[in-house]
Amino acid sequence: MEDVVIAGAGPNGLMLACELALAGIRPLVLERLPEPTTENRANGLVGQVVRLLDRRGLHERLAGPIAPPVPGFVFGALRLDLTLVDRNSLTVLGVPQRRIAAMLEERATELGVEIRRGHELTALTQDTDAVTLDVTGPDGPYRLQTRYHVGADGGRSVTRKLAGIGFPGVTEDRTVSHSANVTVPAEFTDPASGGLRVPGHGVIPPFFHYRTGTGLFAYAPFPTGTLVTAMEWTDDEEAEDEPPMTLDDQRASIRRVLGFDLPLGEPEGDGPHLLRRLRGRNTRLAEKFREGRVLLVGDAAHVHSAIGGPGLNLGLQDAVALGWKLAATLHGWAPDGLLDTYESERRPVAERVVMHTQAQSALISPGGDVTALRELFGELLRLPSAVQHIADLMSGADVRYEPGTDHPLDGRWAPDLVLADGTRLAELTTTARPLLLDFTGSLGDERHGWRDRVDLVSGHTNGDADGDATALLIRPDGYVAWASSSARPDDTERKALHAALERWFGRPLDA
Structure with a gap:
């Protein structure tokens, strides 16, 4: 079996x-x-999953060391200026x-x-x-x-x-999108921003959903090839014998969305290259x-x-x-x-x-009422608190599992700690084992009953830990099961640590 x-x-x-x-x-x-x-x-990958791969040693295999969070992103074809936030965890990996x-x-x-x-x-x-x-x-x-x-x-x-x-869920069938790997003449690219110059629209930023009255356009110059997508609202039903999509279909879709014939060439390299038509959207749970x-x-x-x-x-x-x-x-x-x-x-x-x-x-749907909603939403996105909320939502940094204590890190993704000797937390989590980080030097005996299941790491941080944590119990999935900010946890905190160990990792060996 x-x-x-x-x-x-x-x-x-x-x-x-x-x-x-x-x-x-x-x-x-x-x-x-x-x-x-x-x-x-x-x-590519967006959000916490990029940091998750880093903590398994897998990011290095794909793209080398993890990059800093991006300075900007997009929500509903509206720009998120992430330079406004205090905590930016929106990391992106274009693979x-x-x-x-x-x-x-x-x-x-x-x-x-x-x-x-x-x-x-x-x-x-x-x-x-x-x-x-x-x-x-x-x-x-x-x-x-x-x-x-x-x-x-x-x-x-x-x-x-x-x-x-x-x-259960809903199927929305009013949209059709065409996506393709293509080449675009150099005169249409903007060297300063990496965006796309389109007459009548200015510069469309890279990796940005650009809404018009008839649809949505996106331009993404990936290292593996430029990707363009045009999504339209339509009342046409999918034909049972609809022919395979062609690059001419992509050109026509962009013309309908932007009102401009964007010259597109065949993609470079050996491929495989994307050439895809999608109708409708499914939302189901x-x-x-x-x-x-x-x-x-x-x-x-x-x-x-x-x-x-x-x-x-x-x-x-x-x-x-x-x-x-x-x-x-x-x-x-x-x-x-x-x-x-x-x-x-x-x-x-x-x-x-x-x-x-x-x-x-x-937010990307057609109509004057949606345009008004977007105008209001755009005003809100000039508020740092609103940008922070949406950035956390998009990255998954807002996830908090049910905590066992009132410590602000309990139940949240473990911060990207760096030990005094330069060791990153990501280097300690590649084995996917539970981990007790003890920077107080006093908790080694507390984990004794779980020594077969929980690894212990002692030492000191470089002082950059979120929440001034002095000790963390970290689950294999990267979330904190218990935390302390005390120089030496007292009996109450130690009892809470025992409760967390038993709650997540079972009874101790000597029980």
């Missing part, structure tokens, strides 16, 4: 596989496609999704994960002890049994359907993220507009949030109800992503 079978070898399924392998569980990954897809569904998936597959393979391509899940049943899966592979059908099964198989998840989990021994991550649990790039930020963090809890359950030391906290913590995060993508979709 397998411990865990994961359906789906996209980024979310592969990230979960890596997390489980780091925790000593060897999952089996089933992927219905015989080869990795060449389709590029995303062009195509296919490269992210390839890197995660390489890492999973290094960790001993078995990935079976061309193997499709066709049936699923479960009882109190196991899940039975019927699978069709290149050599015919076969059956598997597993203690847990995870669906990371996308918005049309077979796992979700076979488990009988509803997927699974009725539950768990049904018995079956769980959902990523798009299998939630789909929403891609505006603002939140999809992989949400899905990859789902995977990391689930991985350590599922491993603890399989190892037998998980406290009662730990696996249930996967949904209780991640559903509210998904609901907020659904909320802000719907809000952004409203």
Whole structure:
């Protein structure tokens, strides 16, 4: 019997596989496609997930050292001036999704994960002890049994359907977008900003959603090739035999949105190059993220507009949030109800992503009333407090799981600490193990009963810690389970530390 079978070898399924392998569980990954897809569904990562990859040593594989947060971003085709905020955690990594998936597959393979391509899940049943899966592979059908099964198989998840989990929501079919990798003549680019000069519109900033009366335009000069997208509002229905999209379709769409014939050339390089037409938008949230021994991550649990790039930020963090809890359950030391906290913590995060993508979709819609709303919203975005709120929302920095104490860091993402010897927190978390950081030199004995599960690091910080923390208990997913700002924690704080250790990492060895 397998411990865990994961359906789906996209980024979310592969990230979960890596997390489980780091925790000593060897999952089996089933992927219905015989080869990795060449389709590029995303062009980068936005928000906390960039820092998460850094804390697993994976950012270095993709792009070297992590870059500082960006000075500006976009919300509903309105500019966010992030120079106005005190805390900017909106980091961006411009790497195509296919490269992210390839890197995660390489890492999973290094960790001993078995990935079976061309193997499709066709049936699923479960009882109190196991899940039975019927699978069709290149050599015919076969059956598997597993203690847990995870669906990371996308918005049309077979796992979700076979488990009988509803997927309520709405489908909006008034839009059609055309996206393509192209070349643009040099005379249309603005050297100062990196933006695009368009007669009648001025300079459209790079990576900016530009709204007109008829649609939305975006220009993104990635190192791997320039991407242009034009989204229109339409009453046309999708034809059953709609022909494949062409570069002429892209040119025509841009003409309708901008009122200008932007010269587009064929993309450079070997590809694969994006040439995609999408109709409508789906916004759906699974009725539950768990049904018995079956769980959902990523798009299998939630789909929403891609505006603002939140999809992989949400899905990859789902995977990391689930991985350590599922491993603890399989190892037998998980406290009662730990696996249930996967949904209780991640559903509210998904609901907020659904909320802000719907809000952004409203802000880019046509109509004079929306234009008036945008004017008011633009005034609000000159207020530092409003920009801070939205930047935290977009990055995921506003996430706070239920704290056990009133310390301001409890339940939040652990700050990017640097020890006095120059060691970054990211270098201490690559093993995905729970971590007690003790800068007081007094807590070593407190963690003794959990020494098989929780690592201890003592020392001093460089003085830049958020909240003047002197000690932190950090969960494998990067969130703080307990914190202190005392030079020497008193009995009350030590009791709270014991409670946090037991709440998240089970009973001590000598109990």
